[in-house]
Amino acid sequence: MSRITLLMLLIVGFSSCKSSKRTTSSSVGSTKIITKKSTNEPTVFNTGTQNSVEATASKVSYSTADYIITFAKQFEGVRYKWGGTTEAGMDCSGLVYESFKTYDIILPRASKDMAKRGEKVALKDVLHGDLLFFKTGNRRNSINHVGLIVAIRNNDIEFIHSTSSKGVIISRLNESYWLNAFHEARRVL
Known part of the structure; x- marks a missing residue:
């Protein structure tokens, strides 16, 4: 039983240790901050509600x-x-x-x-x-x-x-x- 519990804890622990970029999104007070991108895209800082973030993102174009x-x-x-x-x-x-x-x-x-x-x-x-x-x-x-x-x-x-x-x-x-x-x-x- 203790081996199963230990195995479950390890699985849960490793599955939550991702190194992916995440953004929070909610309908109020959403913030998107990306500080490093592997695609060499310019750094983007947007704050505000999700609707304003989406509107800003759709208007931004990079040369x-x-x-x-x-x-x-x-x-x-x-x-x-x-x-x-x-x-x-x-x-x-x-x-x-x-x-x-x-x-x-x-x-x-x-x-x-x-x-x-x-x-x-x-x-x-x-x-x-x-x-x-x-x-x-x-x-x-x-x-x-x-x-x-x-x-x-x-x-x-x-x-x-x-x-x-x-x-x-x-x-x-x-x-x-x-x-x-x-x-x-x-x-x-």
Whole structure:
């Protein structure tokens, strides 16, 4: 009898230890919070009644740029590695190359070659998902750095890139170093 009871307790215990994502739903005060998705979809935070959650979900659509940016952001904090394209280390063009490749957009591997793709865009017309190209350091005569625009807030452009000193980070174009090194913006999408 004690073996049967123990077996039943184990079965009940293991069946309730799932690692699936769950959302609560009720007709009043429903909340849907998903913080990590394996499909690389942008994180969604909705609160309110179930009807408003469903209405919001039906109106939300994600662009290819949103998915590429979300993919790139997962590498924030990864250390810099020249020629790197993985979580073990990444360089600026590797970050952009892998982010676009994930969504079947194949770009050249080097930033100077990426700058030959797409159409040139004036800074006042850039959108999230566009690329920023820079001439940095001692090599100011050629493009040697690339960043992916993730947001435009208060007339400041935020972009994700990988630097040799800090790894993958989000910077602002209004920072004097990046503004002085800026060369051009291009739209690939």
